[in-house]
Amino acid sequence: MQKKWWHKKTAYQIYPKSFCDSNGDGIGDLPGIISKLDYLKDLGIDIIWLSPIYCSPLADQGYDISDYYNIDPRFGTMDDMDLLIAEAKKRDMHILMDLVVNHCSDEHEWFKKACEDPDGEYGKYFYIEDCPNGKLPCNWRSYFGGSVWEPLPGQPGKYYLHMFHKKQPDLNWENPKLREEIYKMINWWLDKGLAGFRIDAIINIKKPLPWQNYPADRKDGMCSPDEMLKHAVGVGEFLGEMRDRTFLPHGAFTVGEIFNEKAEELPDFIGDNGYFSTMFDFNETIFGASAKGWYDQTVITPNDYRSCCFASQKKIEDFGMLSNIIENHDEPRGVSRYIPEGECTNTSKKLLATMNIMLRGLPFIYQGQEIGMENVEFQSIDEVDDISTLDEYQVALNAGLTPDSALKAVNRISRDNARTPYQWDASANAGFTTGTPWLRVNYNYKKINLESQKNDPDSVYQYYRRLLALRKDPAYAETIVYGDLLPVFENQDRVMAYYRKSADQTLLVIGNYKTQQQTLTLPSKLKHIVLNNLPQLKTEGNEIMLEGYQAVILEMLS
Ligand code: TEU
Ligand code: CA
Numbered sequence: 001m002q003k004k005w006w007h008k009k010t011a012y013q014i015y016p017k018s019f020c021d022s023n024g025d026g027i028g029d030l031p032g033i034i035s036k037l038d039y040l041k042d043l044g045i046d047i048i049w050l051s052p053i054y055c056s057p058l059a060d061q062g063y064d065i066s067d068y069y070n071i072d073p074r075f076g077t078m079d080d081m082d083l084l085i086a087e088a089k090k091r092d093m094h095i096l097m098d099l100v101v102n103h104c105s106d107e108h109e110w111f112k113k114a115c116e117d118p119d120g121e122y123g124k125y126f127y128i129e130d131c132p133n134g135k136l137p138c139n140w141r142s143y144f145g146g147s148v149w150e151p152l153p154g155q156p157g158k159y160y161l162h163m164f165h166k167k168q169p170d171l172n173w174e175n176p177k178l179r180e181e182i183y184k185m186i187n188w189w190l191d192k193g194l195a196g197f198r199i200d201a202i203i204n205i206k207k208p209l210p211w212q213n214y215p216a217d218r219k220d221g222m223c224s225p226d227e228m229l230k231h232a233v234g235v236g237e238f239l240g241e242m243r244d245r246t247f248l249p250h251g252a253f254t255v256g257e258i259f260n261e262k263a264e265e266l267p268d269f270i271g272d273n274g275y276f277s278t279m280f281d282f283n284e285t286i287f288g289a290s291a292k293g294w295y296d297q298t299v300i301t302p303n304d305y306r307s308c309c310f311a312s313q314k315k316i317e318d319f320g321m322l323s324n325i326i327e328n329h330d331e332p333r334g335v336s337r338y339i340p341e342g343e344c345t346n347t348s349k350k351l352l353a354t355m356n357i358m359l360r361g362l363p364f365i366y367q368g369q370e371i372g373m374e375n376v377e378f379q380s381i382d383e384v385d386d387i388s389t390l391d392e393y394q395v396a397l398n399a400g401l402t403p404d405s406a407l408k409a410v411n412r413i414s415r416d417n418a419r420t421p422y423q424w425d426a427s428a429n430a431g432f433t434t435g436t437p438w439l440r441v442n443y444n445y446k447k448i449n450l451e452s453q454k455n456d457p458d459s460v461y462q463y464y465r466r467l468l469a470l471r472k473d474p475a476y477a478e479t480i481v482y483g484d485l486l487p488v489f490e491n492q493d494r495v496m497a498y499y500r501k502s503a504d505q506t507l508l509v510i511g512n513y514k515t516q517q518q519t520l521t522l523p524s525k526l527k528h529i530v531l532n533n534l535p536q537l538k539t540e541g542n543e544i545m546l547e548g549y550q551a552v553i554l555e556m557l558s
Helices: 030-034 037-043 078-090 109-116 176-191 225-230 235-250 263-270 302-316 334-338 346-357 387-398 403-413 450-454 460-470 477-482
Strands: 011-014 047-050 067-071 094-099 128-130 149-151 158-161 196-199 253-256 362-366 484-488 495-502 505-512 518-521 526-532 538-540 543-546 551-556
Touching: 030 078, 037 078, 037 460, 067 078, 067 176, 078 094, 094 253, 176 196, 176 235, 196 235, 235 263, 263 302, 302 484, 302 495, 334 346, 346 460, 346 505, 346 551, 387 403, 450 460, 460 526, 477 495, 477 505, 495 518, 505 543
Parallel strands: 011 047, 011 362, 047 094, 094 196, 196 253
Antiparallel strands: 128 158, 149 158, 484 495, 495 505, 505 551, 518 543, 526 551, 538 543
16 A cells, blocks of 8 residues: 555544634634634644535535535635635645535526526536426435436426435536536636545446336335445446546545445555545444434444444455544434443543544544534424435334434434534533524533533543544554554454554554443553553553443553
8 A cells, every 4th residue: 555645644524514603694604614723733633624615505505516616605705715725734734625526506507507408518417308297217216315306497397317305416427528527627626725525425426327217125116326326337437537637636635425335346446546545434324224214223332333343444454544433414423323322421432532543544533523522402303404304204204103203213313413513612502603503502512512621631622632642643653544453352242442553563452332340351461551541540460450431542562
């Protein structure tokens, strides 16, 4: 594996709408982000990914772009964006934007023109089909529910395809003209000084053509998007072309949002000269997903979590590096998902942080993760904004759940868990805005906020700082970044442990996912304790006695 500049870095995802509001309109914005750059630098962050801030009707919170070349006025101006890039550079930080090119907004010029003249130039930017007597070309279900086919406005008998919401028409990547438009836009942004992109839903750009039905997995007679993807062959041709025409000449860093890739294709995706620099590890996040819907998901246990992490590492160890996450804007909060119910404390949050950040790969911290933000207990479906949650709520009701249990079930997975405003302090609206926030603040903000943790050496926040500092500490960096990962104690229930080994150093990372003490016999001699989420570690000869949810990083005599 070739060494790359980003290997030693730490990344952070900002969800701009919910990060920091500078002008009191209840919506986070670019000046707000700029005002927090020093905070992020001090936390140990080098790379910042911004979820979309382009012009958008915000039907899917910016993942529906109506103008790729402008900033949505609610987020700021192009001057703000240029300033952000410049201010980041001053601090030796790098900005990534979100590249959403599987689809655009139905309010994009291209789509408006396609509606006016479906057989003209812009009609070919989309998938538009004649459907005599309303017979749809295929039985695919969209990610957000219902058919992928929607009547084309103003054109009776014609339908267009959308893998996500109907306000997100899919772009037709089979059309070379469309691809040229996309490459031009990517290069325009890279020329501005962006470091690169997080690339949205990119696996979906290849459709299996001609349209055909696949086996239905629900009573609605439709097949899932996952099923459709199984039949799509040849996405690599588009991805390789995009890389060669845009990322490669700019030396851009890219992280792909990739689900459902075919295992044998992984080296093409993130090996040396892959389509992308790296991709997210979603092995844990998709654990327990059910074809029936969110309400039917299996809860992930510590043992499941451990095997998911190790399996992902195994798959890529020979050729690449994954980007490791415990959460993002599409997922519930990691601490609420991966720590068993009733056991979420500062200690267990630090354990989860240790287990995740010490994996081999690039850590992506999601805003608020560093202060241990938790899921929200939405009291009513009216408090929820996310289209996907609203759809899944309906799916749960249709399956016969009562409104109360549907809300509970859906709350566990809701994307809005991660989208509530950042909890800066204990003042009104958690210091996020002086106005009314677009989405309610988590009920727990007086208890969990940055201000109360900043000067507390025992806080989750200060622990994250110490943990992230290790990646840059010359005494450990080489091992943490490049060392092999080898699982240990895999037969122990609720213990997650692994070596990180380089030629001249052995680190042992151990977490006790139990509320009770756990004694373990160390495989070799302890040199010293690098990090500990509790004040002490009990040892006796070769044995260590870990307290409930204790996590330690040990340097061993190798
Ligand atoms: O997500 C793509 C995606 O496939 C999953 O996130 C998932 O299907 C969805 O979250 C289920 O609720 C990306 C973005 O991260 C997401 O926010 C957008 O909604 C989506 O693409 C469409 O652009
Ligand atoms: Ca604002």
